Amino acid sequence: MNDTFTFETAKKKPSPRWQAVQRFASTLRSQGFLPRMHFIDRIAERDLGGGIRFDPRTFRSEFFRAAHYRQTRPGYKLRIAVVRGVPILYRVGGRSGKQIVLAGALPPGSDLPPSERISAPRQQETQFEFEQEEAAYDRSKAVRLNRCMREWLGWNEYRDEIYALLGFTRICPTEAALADAVRRWQEHHQLEPDGILGLDTLNSLDARLGYPTLTTEPAQPFWVAWEPSPNFSARDGQPIDTIVLHATGGGSVRGALQRFKNRKSEASAHYVVLRNGNVLQLVELGNAAWHTSTKSTNIPNMNQRSIGIEIVCPGGRRSTSAITVCEDEHGSGTRWTCDRSTRLTPLKPLATYYRPKAVERFVPYSEAQYRSVIKLVTYLVSCIPTIRLITGHEHVHKWHVPGKRFKNRVDPGGQFDWPRLESALASVFSGHICHRFSRLSSGANTLNPAWRDQCGGLP
Numbered sequence: 001m002n003d004t005f006t007f008e009t010a011k012k013k014p015s016p017r018w019q020a021v022q023r024f025a026s027t028l029r030s031q032g033f034l035p036r037m038h039f040i041d042r043i044a045e046r047d048l049g050g051g052i053r054f055d056p057r058t059f060r061s062e063f064f065r066a067a068h069y070r071q072t073r074p075g076y077k078l079r080i081a082v083v084r085g086v087p088i089l090y091r092v093g094g095r096s097g098k099q100i101v102l103a104g105a106l107p108p109g110s111d112l113p114p115s116e117r118i119s120a121p122r123q124q125e126t127q128f129e130f131e132q133e134e135a136a137y138d139r140s141k142a143v144r145l146n147r148c149m150r151e152w153l154g155w156n157e158y159r160d161e162i163y164a165l166l167g168f169t170r171i172c173p174t175e176a177a178l179a180d181a182v183r184r185w186q187e188h189h190q191l192e193p194d195g196i197l198g199l200d201t202l203n204s205l206d207a208r209l210g211y212p213t214l215t216t217e218p219a220q221p222f223w224v225a226w227e228p229s230p231n232f233s234a235r236d237g238q239p240i241d242t243i244v245l246h247a248t249g250g251g252s253v254r255g256a257l258q259r260f261k262n263r264k265s266e267a268s269a270h271y272v273v274l275r276n277g278n279v280l281q282l283v284e285l286g287n288a289a290w291h292t293s294t295k296s297t298n299i300p301n302m303n304q305r306s307i308g309i310e311i312v313c314p315g316g317r318r319s320t321s322a323i324t325v326c327e328d329e330h331g332s333g334t335r336w337t338c339d340r341s342t343r344l345t346p347l348k349p350l351a352t353y354y355r356p357k358a359v360e361r362f363v364p365y366s367e368a369q370y371r372s373v374i375k376l377v378t379y380l381v382s383c384i385p386t387i388r389l390i391t392g393h394e395h396v397h398k399w400h401v402p403g404k405r406f407k408n409r410v411d412p413g414g415q416f417d418w419p420r421l422e423s424a425l426a427s428v429f430s431g432h433i434c435h436r437f438s439r440l441s442s443g444a445n446t447l448n449p450a451w452r453d454q455c456g457g458l459p
């Protein structure tokens, strides 16, 4: 599979010139070289342009007599041989561990990258080096991305763009084909074989598509229990750019599920995070859940553009009397049981809450919930680079005007530790986490100017 040459050329009609180049490539293979697509492309360009021609009969001896260099930039492992003034990028390896892999070529006479002179390789270089290289290529990462893409995977446009960039015309290539295409991409772009979820590789793909640069690798797919809700609609091609956090407003998941699974409620969310940290998924990411609305927020396509996460927590209370919450709920469908419940006292808002004098009190969220919310959000933002805003329902909801139909929303509320989420996401999310603004001070239905400042005009 290493010596097929369909990548990026499958749509080209083979010209006699191209066929000649392919014959050249096949001669090189018979001499122990492994010419890569990028190399062949470059050689073909020169040939077509009437520039420097390489003779397959003499190429081998010219290559071994050439000046050879090792790159000194950290991370650049390809060596360089200057043959007839053309810097040829290569490494020793291939399947046998003895082949010279011709990875690419620079324009004739180009300045070499920082490098030092070395002697020509022996074609007997150790198997060891090759094995190390192979081990570094983590096929499981390619599998992970494929899964990642298929899952949220309703973000079909991004997935299809990446696949198209890798030379696939059909969506959902096999994982082996994806891994091979990624490896060819890496060779073509002189990237380390770090798997498709390797930062450099993904960023090189994203950069080509105009997406922002990621700073850490996408997280592992987040596995959740499936509890389908009938309450969803199409995203209508709207890219996902927002995550909205909510509180369910009850001490157990049971009531929330009854509501979210009931058509008449017209309410749902993509995920529900239980107090024990378990995560349920109710709506596929490719569809819009009904966790807020355009009418109640004045934000266009609010549900179509967002992911809704409900965290199990009794809503805001005026009273200080203890509330029963379930700590180890388990079950499925409509059958949910609780073996261990606790009485917890609703507390005043945390000092970091945007309305420190808010009268509503909240039961604190559990440690397990923070861990799961952080893991889930990390997974989502790393898999869906279009997400630019993470906020709470209370922050996007229009504030209540007496006599109007919308009720106030105070979720996830004064006990949700936003700074904790911010610091956990600091290295993985470059968008905005917006929780320090109020619509109270700015009149009923207009956004607070402070929000615009903090959120860079989003949404």
Ligand SMILES: [Zn+2]
Pocket: 245, 246, 247, 291, 393, 409, 411
């Ligand atoms: Zn809500």
